[in-house]
Amino acid sequence: MTRRIDCDVAIIGGGLVGSSAALALRGMGFSVTLLDKGFCGAQASGVNYGGVRRQGRPPEQLPLSQRSHAIWPRLQQLIGIDGEFLRSGHLKLARTPEDMASLERYAAEVAAFGLDLELVGHNQLSERFGIGGDVIGGSHCPGDGHANPRLVSTAFAAAARRAGAEVLENTRVIGALATSGGFALEAEGVAITSRTLINSAGAWADSFAAAFGETVPLERTYPSMIVTEPLDPFLTVNIGIEGGGIYARQVARGNVVVGGERAAPLADPDYSRPRSDGALTIMQRASELFGPLRHAQAIRFWSGTEATMPDRNPVIGPSATTPGLIHAFGFSGAGFQIAPGVGEVLAELVRDGETSTPIAPFSITRFSPASQPGGAPSPTTTG
Numbered sequence: 001m002t003r004r005i006d007c008d009v010a011i012i013g014g015g016l017v018g019s020s021a022a023l024a025l026r027g028m029g030f031s032v033t034l035l036d037k038g039f040c041g042a043q044a045s046g047v048n049y050g051g052v053r054r055q056g057r058p059p060e061q062l063p064l065s066q067r068s069h070a071i072w073p074r075l076q077q078l079i080g081i082d083g084e085f086l087r088s089g090h091l092k093l094a095r096t097p098e099d100m101a102s103l104e105r106y107a108a109e110v111a112a113f114g115l116d117l118e119l120v121g122h123n124q125l126s127e128r129f130g131i132g133g134d135v136i137g138g139s140h141c142p143g144d145g146h147a148n149p150r151l152v153s154t155a156f157a158a159a160a161r162r163a164g165a166e167v168l169e170n171t172r173v174i175g176a177l178a179t180s181g182g183f184a185l186e187a188e189g190v191a192i193t194s195r196t197l198i199n200s201a202g203a204w205a206d207s208f209a210a211a212f213g214e215t216v217p218l219e220r221t222y223p224s225m226i227v228t229e230p231l232d233p234f235l236t237v238n239i240g241i242e243g244g245g246i247y248a249r250q251v252a253r254g255n256v257v258v259g260g261e262r263a264a265p266l267a268d269p270d271y272s273r274p275r276s277d278g279a280l281t282i283m284q285r286a287s288e289l290f291g292p293l294r295h296a297q298a299i300r301f302w303s304g305t306e307a308t309m310p311d312r313n314p315v316i317g318p319s320a321t322t323p324g325l326i327h328a329f330g331f332s333g334a335g336f337q338i339a340p341g342v343g344e345v346l347a348e349l350v351r352d353g354e355t356s357t358p359i360a361p362f363s364i365t366r367f368s369p370a371s372q373p374g375g376a377p378s379p380t381t382t383g
């Protein structure tokens with residue numbers, strides 16, 4: 001028999017975005033139903049690298065990123081665990097004078113946002129951070145850090161449930177329709193009506209947006225990750241490289257988490273497999289920077305499915321076609337750090353119809369039919 005739920009807000013997708021929105025909405029007293037087709041936090045939010053980084057984001061993301069930055073040290077009181085969040089600092093390295101010039105330009109461009117970036121030269125890299133290899137300098141953001149995504153994402157969903165949200169896992173949303181009073185959702189074993197609908201379905205959010213006449217150029221990408229056996233402590237900061245190609249962090253237990261390549265999608269694009277040559281490339285690059293990695297055993301490889309937009313900015317904000325529908329997806333490889341702030345923003349949008357954090361650059365209207373050739377499909381259900 002199909003169960004029926006009526007609530008203020010239905011949320012499709014229990015990643016960190018949907019779960020943090022559910023928690024924030026409960027804090028405002030709304031009745032909330034959070035639905036995930038699998039387990040909350042089992043997709044990108046739970047398998048990512050764990051970088052809690054503001055440095056390197058485009059300036060338009062920084063107000064939102066700063067809002068999240070204030071939330072991360074409060075995880076213990078917010079969700080009951082600290083999520084192994086460590087304010088280690090984030091050090092972005094430059095291999096060439098051009099890359100160093102790019103770091104310098106970025107530091108000047110974002111100076112007003114309070115990231116307190118510090119440019120460091122080659123000698124300091126080895127003296128302060130023990131970094132060797134072919135790098136000429138870097139940019140250090142002392143307030144950035146890293147956390148354990150496997151713990152953080154599920155803990156947000158669990159906290160939302162404790163706060164009174166109806167959290168339905170293994171409950172795929174099959175269709176969503178606008179009705180006179182709001183929305184009607186058909187999900188596995190349950191029918192839901194709600195006043196407001198949040199589309200936070202990650203790499204699957206484009207089908208829900210299209211169902212409401214909003215076609216978006218979302219692509220799926222599959223970052224590839226490696227973790228080594230525990231090693232003696234040698235890496236105190238979260239490392240990135242200007243231009244990409246490698247990122248690395250060492251956790252308190254000694255394991256080093258490394259990324260920088262892409263996995264290959266399988267026939268079913270929900271899944272991907274890390275490429276063995278990609279894994280070798282990552283470890284080769286990392287061991288050029290850090291001697292202790294030269295003989296380290298890699299003990300696990302994995303990847304995840306990420307929603308990537310062509311301009312690398314997410315879609316956050318009200319639907320342009322359907323009152324009461326709010327989108328939040330397409331975080332393009334950088335949603336872990338900002339998701340807790342996004343959750344607060346989504347809750348404000350539900351309560352007030354506006355938010356104190358600037359989100360105009362993330363409007364879905366940048367992909368609207370007016371600016372895209374071809375026109376949009378008419379509203380219907382999605383699968």
Ligand SMILES: Cc1cc2nc3c(=O)[nH]c(=O)nc-3n(C[C@H](O)[C@H](O)[C@H](O)COP(=O)(O)OP(=O)(O)OC[C@H]3O[C@@H](n4cnc5c(N)ncnc54)[C@H](O)[C@@H]3O)c2cc1C
Pocket residue numbers: 012013014015016017018035036037038039040041042043044045046047048049050051052053171172173174200201202203204205222223224225303304305306328329330331332333334335336337338339383
């Ligand atoms: C390997 C990897 C490394 C990354 N590293 C970092 C990093 O270091 N720092 C950083 O800031 N970001 C990083 N990211 C990006 C970050 O993980 C994502 O941007 C963020 O987790 C997106 O959160 P989300 O809630 O939008 O999506 P997701 O976590 O994917 O959640 C979406 C949820 O929607 C559910 N869903 C989909 N369709 C339906 C349906 N029909 N019915 C019900 N539920 C549905 C899914 O099951 C899923 O749980 C990385 C991503 C990956 C994959």
